[in-house]
Amino acid sequence: MTGFLVRRLLITVVLIWLVTTVVFMFVRLLPGDPASAILGASESFQPTEAALVTVRQRLGLDRPLVEQYTTYLGGLLRADLGESLTSGRPATLDLRLRLGRTLQLMVPALLLSSLLGIAIGVLAARARGRSLDPLLSVIGLVGFSVPVFVIGNVMVLILAIQLEWLPSSGYIDFTQDPVRSIRYMVMPTIALALAPLAVTMRMTRTTVVEELGLDYVRTARAKGLTERVLIYRHVLKNAMLPILAVIGLQVGAAFSGSVIVEYVFNWPGIGRLLLQAIDSRDYPVIQGTVLLLSTLFVLVNLATDLSYAYMNPRLRRR
Amino acid sequence: MRRVVGDPRFVVSGAFLLVLLFLAIFGPMVAPYPDDRVNAAQQLKPPGGGYLLGTDEFGRDILTRIILGARLTMLVSLGSVAIAAIAGTAMGLAAGYFGGWVELALMRAVDATLSFPPFVLAIFVLTFLGPRLENLILTMGILFIPRYARVAHVVTLAAKEKDYVEAARSIGARAWRIIGLAILPNVFAPLIVQISLGVGSAILIESGLSFLGLGPPPPAASWGRSIQQSARFMQLNPHVVIWPSLAISAAVLAFNIIGDSLRDSLDPRLRII
Numbered sequence: 001m002t003g004f005l006v007r008r009l010l011i012t013v014v015l016i017w018l019v020t021t022v023v024f025m026f027v028r029l030l031p032g033d034p035a036s037a038i039l040g041a042s043e044s045f046q047p048t049e050a051a052l053v054t055v056r057q058r059l060g061l062d063r064p065l066v067e068q069y070t071t072y073l074g075g076l077l078r079a080d081l082g083e084s085l086t087s088g089r090p091a092t093l094d095l096r097l098r099l100g101r102t103l104q105l106m107v108p109a110l111l112l113s114s115l116l117g118i119a120i121g122v123l124a125a126r127a128r129g130r131s132l133d134p135l136l137s138v139i140g141l142v143g144f145s146v147p148v149f150v151i152g153n154v155m156v157l158i159l160a161i162q163l164e165w166l167p168s169s170g171y172i173d174f175t176q177d178p179v180r181s182i183r184y185m186v187m188p189t190i191a192l193a194l195a196p197l198a199v200t201m202r203m204t205r206t207t208v209v210e211e212l213g214l215d216y217v218r219t220a221r222a223k224g225l226t227e228r229v230l231i232y233r234h235v236l237k238n239a240m241l242p243i244l245a246v247i248g249l250q251v252g253a254a255f256s257g258s259v260i261v262e263y264v265f266n267w268p269g270i271g272r273l274l275l276q277a278i279d280s281r282d283y284p285v286i287q288g289t290v291l292l293l294s295t296l297f298v299l300v301n302l303a304t305d306l307s308y309a310y311m312n313p314r315l316r317r318r
Numbered sequence: 319m320r321r322v323v324g325d326p327r328f329v330v331s332g333a334f335l336l337v338l339l340f341l342a343i344f345g346p347m348v349a350p351y352p353d354d355r356v357n358a359a360q361q362l363k364p365p366g367g368g369y370l371l372g373t374d375e376f377g378r379d380i381l382t383r384i385i386l387g388a389r390l391t392m393l394v395s396l397g398s399v400a401i402a403a404i405a406g407t408a409m410g411l412a413a414g415y416f417g418g419w420v421e422l423a424l425m426r427a428v429d430a431t432l433s434f435p436p437f438v439l440a441i442f443v444l445t446f447l448g449p450r451l452e453n454l455i456l457t458m459g460i461l462f463i464p465r466y467a468r469v470a471h472v473v474t475l476a477a478k479e480k481d482y483v484e485a486a487r488s489i490g491a492r493a494w495r496i497i498g499l500a501i502l503p504n505v506f507a508p509l510i511v512q513i514s515l516g517v518g519s520a521i522l523i524e525s526g527l528s529f530l531g532l533g534p535p536p537p538a539a540s541w542g543r544s545i546q547q548s549a550r551f552m553q554l555n556p557h558v559v560i561w562p563s564l565a566i567s568a569a570v571l572a573f574n575i576i577g578d579s580l581r582d583s584l585d586p587r588l589r590i591i
Contacts (some may be wrong), residue, residue: 015433022434026446141578145571147522147542148565149529153549160555173393256437261528274438275530280447288444299436 004309014304019294023287024072028065029277035061038085038281059283081291082284084277090289094273098293101171102269105261106254109189113197114247120197121204121243122231128209136201143198148257152191152264169266188265192257196250203246207239241312248304252297327580331572338569341385342392347540349382366555371558374548384565385537391526391569394455395520401459403466403513407505411497415478425471428464436461437520437523444532451534458523468512469508477504507584514577518570525566541566 035055039047056062059082060071075081081091126138157282160168167184173288210298212235220230259271270289277285323329331561363371372380413424440457443450447453477483478501486496527533536543541562548558 015430018430019433023442027442141574142567142571145518145522145574146567147525147529147563147570149526149542149545150567153545153552153559153563157552158557162588216362252435255435256526259437259441260529263530274441278441278532286442286445290438293438294434298433 005306006303008309009304012298015298016295019298020073020076020291021069023291023294024069024167027283027287028061030075032095035059038129038283040281057249063232074197076291081288084285085282086277086280086285091284094285094287095270095292098268098273099272101267102258102262102271104158105185105188105192105267106251108185110196110247110251110254111194112189113200113250116193117197117200117247118204118236118243120238121201122208124201125203125208126227126231127214133205137205140198140205143196143201146194148191148260149264150196152187152261155187155191159225169264171266171268183266184267188261188267191264192254192261195257196247196254199250200243202244204239204243207242241308244307244311245304246305248300248307251300251304255293255297256278319573325579331575331579334568334572338388338572339392341388345389345587346456349379349385349473350443351379351382364555365399370521372555372561374544374558375551376521378494380544381560383539383544384541384561385546387541387562387565388513390451390534390538390540391521391524391566393451394458394524395517396446397455398462398520398524399460399516401455402462403509405467406463406466407470407502409463409511410467410472410502411505413467414471414474414556415493415497415501421471424467425524428467431461432464434461435565437526438548439525440527444527449527449532451533451538454534458489458520459577461522465512465516466509470505472574473505473508474501477501511577511581514573518577520565521573 020103030306035052036047036054039051054063060068063071079092082093083089084091084094087094120136124140127133127136156168158165166186168187170184172181172184198267208231217235222233225234256269258269259274261267262269263275270293273288274286274293276282277289363373374380374383407469409424413421438484440454440461443457444453460550474497481498482501483496486500501549525540525542525545528540529546531543531546533540533543544562545559545566548555548562552559
């Protein structure tokens with residue numbers, strides 16, 4: 001296990017380095033000049049050469065590439081992502097604040113989708129051959145086919161506009177007013193949870209159905225185990241590996257989903273920050289957001305792999 | 319294949335997708351209003367009265383906008399998946415067949431691509447490259463390569479051990495001939511399932527990017543962007559967002575259903591259960 005752990009950690013370090021380098025190169029080596037993008041150049045508007053030079057100097061883009069790269073990596077090691085061009089504050093301040101708010105949606109959404117997804121998946125697997133199973137299958141299929149912004153709009157139309165149960169969009173800090181804060185959280189959390197719920201449910205159904213056909217299940221039934229003990233103590237334990245892998249993928253996918261959900265519900269999380277930074281061409285913040293999200297993505301993959309290996313020792317040898 | 323054709327899920331979704339494809343190609347010819355210019359006198363009309371699905375906030379016929387938008391959606395999703403399927407399959411075949419450093423280099427590149435959150439990376443890349451159609455297709459195409467490379471890789475590893483491959487090799491067939499004639503046919507079944515599901519998720523990503531305003535700019539009609547732009551008016555005129563929302567959802571659903579149906583009939587192991 002130690003060998004596996006060390007190897008996997010090393011790969012992760014390499015991947016994070018790769019992510020940081022790709023982001024660095026994208027900004028500097030791609031066709032198109034970030035300085036003129038920052039100044040809002042278009043076919044009808046060309047910024048002056050003097051303005052371009054000023055921006056390049058401010059961002060250090062006028063220095064040799066190798067020097068830029070070492071400054072950049074050095075900054076990253078000190079958790080320095082540069083200063084926001086719009087607020088002038090260190091980008092890390094905004095990132096930390098916004099990430100917290102995104103997690104405020106993501107954590108409950110993923111808990112909800114994982115628990116409900118497994119529960120409904122087991123229900124569907126046990127209902128095989130009855131009318132409930134195809135019904136749940138169709139719901140699952142629809143759940144991950146409908147775009148998250150459509151789900152968001154439908155909820156706003158029904159729950160906020162028609163029934164007036166919930167505020168349609170916005171954010172209130174939890175410490176300020178917990179009750180109102182939660183009311184603002186409900187719709188974005190559900191919108192974010194639906195797709196992963198559907199995927200988790202489908203995977204749970206397939207693996208549990210597969211397990212239920214195995215010999216040990218017949219043995220367990222023959223010796224008189226109740227279905228509840230059989231499913232939750234034995235079958236689900238064996239089916240957990242693929243389910244866990246799918247949940248890991250859903251955590252990663254939720255970063256993408258939250259960009260759209262935060263836009264629909266005007267939730268000031270990190271996805272909203274990314275879009276705002278793109279609008280205002282706040283290039284250090286764009287770079288910082290993408291770096292942070294990609295790094296978290298790599299770490300989530302690492303966590304999934306490690307828990308996978310922990311549960312299935314055969315995988316550790318690879 | 320006969321089994322698939324007998325599957326009502328496959329027939330219904332397949333028919334829907336053929337209609338979609340037809341609209342994508344011949345849309346401008348069959349749309350009820352050949353041009354979709356702004357018409358201030360006809361803003362936000364409810365469905366009916368010459369406008370089957372009503373009009374949007376610019377007085378444009380929504381049915382026409384949806385028909386014209388099919389082209390962008392199909393172009394981006396089919397184009398990006400085609401790039402990914404061809405490049406990914408070639409990479410997987412080469413990695414699996416040749417092994418050694420070829421395998422190491424190709425599959426590590428695939429792993430590296432997977433370490434980026436695809437949607438966020440697409441946003442990032444399009445911000446710097448500009449949201450042009452070619453950029454969108456190419457970016458999404460590259461992001462989709464891993465799933466096809468992995469499928470082709472696994473299948474090739476298994477097929478390489480088969481007797482007929484060994485036989486072909488022993489009579490001196492060239493590598494490209496063995497790959498093309500003996501190994502590639504094994505890849506088709508899992509590949510076609512992945513292609514169908516892949517187009518579904520490509521439509522989701524394309525519409526998501528368009529919804530965020532990062533898709534190809536106007537005047538190209540886009541389902542995702544119509545929803546974003548009309549959302550302000552949905553309180554009093556829900557039809558402006560409902561129709562394009564249905565179009566996207568139905569298209570994704572159809573590809574996913576076909577993928578499911580193909581998997582059920584092509585993968586005997588899953589069919590039994």
